[in-house]
Amino acid sequence: MSETEPSILLIVTYSAITIRSKLLDLNEDFFKHYHYKTELVAICRQHRLPAGGTKAVLNQRLQALVAGQPLDTPTSKVKRLAKPVKELSVTTPLANSGFSFNAEARQFFAAYFHVSKFAFTKPMAVLKRQAEAQPQLALTVADLIDVYQAIRNSKARQQFLAENAEEKTYEWNRFVHDFFADPATRQFRPRLKVAAILWQHVKQSTAPKQYVHSLLQAYHEDIAGYVQASSEIDQ
Numbered sequence: 001m002s003e004t005e006p007s008i009l010l011i012v013t014y015s016a017i018t019i020r021s022k023l024l025d026l027n028e029d030f031f032k033h034y035h036y037k038t039e040l041v042a043i044c045r046q047h048r049l050p051a052g053g054t055k056a057v058l059n060q061r062l063q064a065l066v067a068g069q070p071l072d073t074p075t076s077k078v079k080r081l082a083k084p085v086k087e088l089s090v091t092t093p094l095a096n097s098g099f100s101f102n103a104e105a106r107q108f109f110a111a112y113f114h115v116s117k118f119a120f121t122k123p124m125a126v127l128k129r130q131a132e133a134q135p136q137l138a139l140t141v142a143d144l145i146d147v148y149q150a151i152r153n154s155k156a157r158q159q160f161l162a163e164n165a166e167e168k169t170y171e172w173n174r175f176v177h178d179f180f181a182d183p184a185t186r187q188f189r190p191r192l193k194v195a196a197i198l199w200q201h202v203k204q205s206t207a208p209k210q211y212v213h214s215l216l217q218a219y220h221e222d223i224a225g226y227v228q229a230s231s232e233i234d235q
Contacts, residue, residue, distance in 0.1 A: 027066060031059070034171065034203030057133045090142040094131035099141070101125070112145065123147050171209040175199055178211040185216070188226045197222055 026043065040058040044051040049061050088108040092099055099105065101120050110118035127147050131139035150156060179185055179195040188194040198215045201222075216223070 026062065030066070031063060033206075034209055053133065054129065056130075060133065088141065090140065090145065092141045094128050094139045094141065094144065095135040099128075101128070108141075109145075109148075121148060121151075123151050172199060175202070175209065175211045182211070182213055182216075184213060187228060188223065189228045190226070194223045194226050 026047075037055045037058065040055060040062065041051045044058055044061060047062075047065060049065065051058070053061075088099070088105060101124075106118050106120070109120075110116065124144050124147055127139065127144060131137060131143075176192070176195050176199075179198070180191065185191055185194065195211075198211070198219055201219055202209055202211075202215070
């Protein structure tokens, strides 16, 4: 059995057990904790809401439900049917206009910034997906330009991504990456299962959803059974 299988079983079992209780506890406190996309999909279906889209979109639908706000109609079909934009300008809408990060857009931004080559950035892609998920924001190419200019340094870019709802969907992946990067975790087998145990504690807390070395001590009793003899630890 591979190291990934116990972790997957743990996560799936946890989700199956907790979804029912979460259906009954959908309130403002619900959003203070981490939830898997499968859980959000199940809760959306229970409340007869559209269950498609990114994790960030699902969260937005449930937040609107709790707040008693009108729900947006999914725009994925409109997006697929949108025709390519004829001529780009700073007023071109990012949603439902046919705009995409293609060669034409690259040429437009290169000309705008007076550079020979232009590379799209991750924050620009995040903003475009946000525009498609929330067309009522009426975001345009000008907003892409603003984002590109505002976060050209790494610190500003990291802050933007950290505060963006979509970026939070990658917290588990980063948690695992940092867990495996800690040499102290080499004493555990299966390592991924231990990471999953610690993740359950972190995601149910209000603390930052990230791995820190102190978690090994804080939840020592829960993971002590996975410590391997020194002779069995990979060199």
